[in-house]
Amino acid sequence: MSRLLVSVLLLLALMPTAHAEEMKLTVKPLLCITDNRNPVCEVRFLVVWETEERGYYCLFNDYGETPLRCWNEEQKGQAADDRAVQETFSFWMTGADTEARLAEVSVEVLHMDSDDRRRTRRTRHVWTIN
Amino acid sequence: MCKRLTTLVLLVALATPGVAAEAPANESNWRLGAAVGYGGRTNPLVQSDDIPIILELDIAWFGERWFFDNGDLGLTFADNNALTASFVARINSDRVFFGRTNTRFIDIGLDGAQLPAAVSFKPPDRDYAVELGLEMLTGGNWGALQLSAFHDVSGTHEGYEVYADYRFGWRDQRLYLEPSFGVSYKSANLNNYYWGITSEETGFVAPAYEAKAGLNWHARFKVGYQLDRRWALSLVAEYERLNDEAAASPIVDEDSVLGWFAGVSYRFGR
Numbered sequence: 219m220s221r222l223l224v225s226v227l228l229l230l231a232l233m234p235t236a237h238a239e240e241m242k243l244t245v246k247p248l249l250c251i252t253d254n255r256n257p258v259c260e261v262r263f264l265v266v267w268e269t270e271e272r273g274y275y276c277l278f279n280d281y282g283e284t285p286l287r288c289w290n291e292e293q294k295g296q297a298a299d300d301r302a303v304q305e306t307f308s309f310w311m312t313g314a315d316t317e318a319r320l321a322e323v324s325v326e327v328l329h330m331d332s333d334d335r336r337r338t339r340r341t342r343h344v345w346t347i348n
Numbered sequence: 349m350c351k352r353l354t355t356l357v358l359l360v361a362l363a364t365p366g367v368a369a370e371a372p373a374n375e376s377n378w379r380l381g382a383a384v385g386y387g388g389r390t391n392p393l394v395q396s397d398d399i400p401i402i403l404e405l406d407i408a409w410f411g412e413r414w415f416f417d418n419g420d421l422g423l424t425f426a427d428n429n430a431l432t433a434s435f436v437a438r439i440n441s442d443r444v445f446f447g448r449t450n451t452r453f454i455d456i457g458l459d460g461a462q463l464p465a466a467v468s469f470k471p472p473d474r475d476y477a478v479e480l481g482l483e484m485l486t487g488g489n490w491g492a493l494q495l496s497a498f499h500d501v502s503g504t505h506e507g508y509e510v511y512a513d514y515r516f517g518w519r520d521q522r523l524y525l526e527p528s529f530g531v532s533y534k535s536a537n538l539n540n541y542y543w544g545i546t547s548e549e550t551g552f553v554a555p556a557y558e559a560k561a562g563l564n565w566h567a568r569f570k571v572g573y574q575l576d577r578r579w580a581l582s583l584v585a586e587y588e589r590l591n592d593e594a595a596a597s598p599i600v601d602e603d604s605v606l607g608w609f610a611g612v613s614y615r616f617g618r
Contacts, residue, residue, distance in 0.1 A: 255519070326577055333375075340494060
């Protein structure tokens, strides 16, 4: 009996929390591209979340310790975040416990140009046309 | 002309501070990629097949001074805000067309008359040439300019080529458009080695031909669409007009080379 109890407890411990499973978080766009001419990505990010349980939820990102926005007794919500970014960063949702992340989405910032001009030189071989 | 240009390039490059190229801390020395799709290059030679491009590999390594870029080996001796100058060793690109020629039996002679018996004819073969030269790269918000001058060091054609290419890249997030155009001056020795016909090679079908120096020009348009950090869609079209001396050769059927490629590319380690 005690073995069964331990097994059940272990299984429960290994399972993700209900919140983490239920929270759906989407961010658009997920990729932001910069180059030497436009080194900063100025974009309005649209963040949409939805969960099965009504409750108190907050949206955070890497750019601040305080939440971007919180919702009380809500099951879903959305927020727009105007931001100028140069580095990959994340948005995440928390419940009342703001230390526990219920869902997290990373926005990639990809810098396409290199400071090394040699990486942009054209070679003229038959196998490279790109 | 080649010596004067070389001297000029050296003077400009050496007059600038010799700061070696340095990659940012997070940039790998390697650039490895592959593209799969459908494309090709037309072959201007008579009795020849076009060159298919199904898989493209991008293998390059950039160190502080040395670099390897898809077969080109370079040593950078000047790098500053204005320009990057390197010595580069490469294999001449004109040879590629001669690897895809066919033998055919011809029964019409040079004078248009019927030959007593069909004779076999194949465009003459040409060797690869190892070339050494100088390359200058500069750029800014106005675009990018690549200037180079190469001379044969393998005793193959004993000629030289001076090349210039300008391109302007325009990006709107994932979409990238890049038109480019340029010219390539080929010396008489280079032009004649690849596109001329020697008296030993002449026969019933092809007369002897001597090609003089000439100027090729090219235009290119590239469209890219970044799918994510590593994957991208790529569409390229390229037109190169052969110089009149090469185009008039009896072994040349078309006066231009058209290249194209459409596919998906993957960049490793980005």
